[in-house]
Amino acid sequence: MRSHTQPLSYRLIVPNGYPESPDALPLVLDSPHSGTDYPPDFAPAVAHGVLRTAEDTWVADLWDGALEQGVPMLAARFPRSYIDANRACEEIDPQLLDQPWPTPLPDSAKVRLGKGLIWRMLDDGTPLYDRKLSHEEVHHRIQACWQPYHRALDELLSAAQARFGKVWHINCHSMPSVAGAYATDKPGLVHPDFVLGDRDGSTSDPAFREMVAQWLRARGYEVGVNDPYKGVEIVRRAGNPAAGRHSLQLEINRKLYMDETTLRPNEGYARLREDLRLLVAAIGQWTREQL
Known part of the structure; x- marks a missing residue:
């Protein structure tokens, strides 16, 4: 395996x-919410242990077996609560x-929940900051981590x-057993x-999604499809089935x-x-059968 690191950004x-x-597969995994490197400029108003509830704890580790099968894994190093x-x-x-954004901001269901690009609160409604953020802080986080x-x-x-010629992608996530008050638009689910x-x-x-769903159900798991999580920005950007790119979010x-x-x-x-x-x-x- 070859491992690459980049400060505040990712582990690849x-x-x-x-x-x-010859052993490579046309499959890519990424785990955007498993980062645990908390930058010194974060300065949230909550304790570190509370912040950790926002992480997809252990998710990148759970998929470790993919690497031995010719599949790369990209995992964030920065925490989800930072950006x-x-x-x-x-x-945004x-x-x-601390001052109005210079250009119009889109209406966003995630922002209304306090879960935009930079979170305003945790899943239970706990505010993350007791201060306002400058435009410079926002731009820095985008340039150092998101981009x-x-x-x-x-x-x-x-x-x-x-x-x-084609590629399949799994965007790897975790979810609480019960949805928090500010986690989705279905709190308590x-x-x-x-x-x-x-x-x-x-x-x-959809054949990719159905293949994965059927395999998991055959192993005895309960599987939901596009409810309550349809996939967000990463699969939206990565997926283009007409062009041979197939992207699936898996919670x-x-x-x-x-x-x-x-x-x-x-256990x-x-x-x-x-x-x-x-x-x-x-x-x-x-x-391989689809190629």
């Missing part, structure tokens, strides 16, 4: 020779700013597509084991693998990790 692990090696790579860089919350992450993902996808999102078939050929219920209070792995961790390794193998075989 690429199988040797990827994507030209969210799964938002459009225009989804005006309530956070390099998206550029690295696009380069990975482009390299795989150049090699194989009890989540299934997995939720697959392709923005109602616009970011991937894993945290109760399957960890204690949601202590954030430590539970289900090893089984889930093995199931994800087997899922990657099944996807690998399926994608």
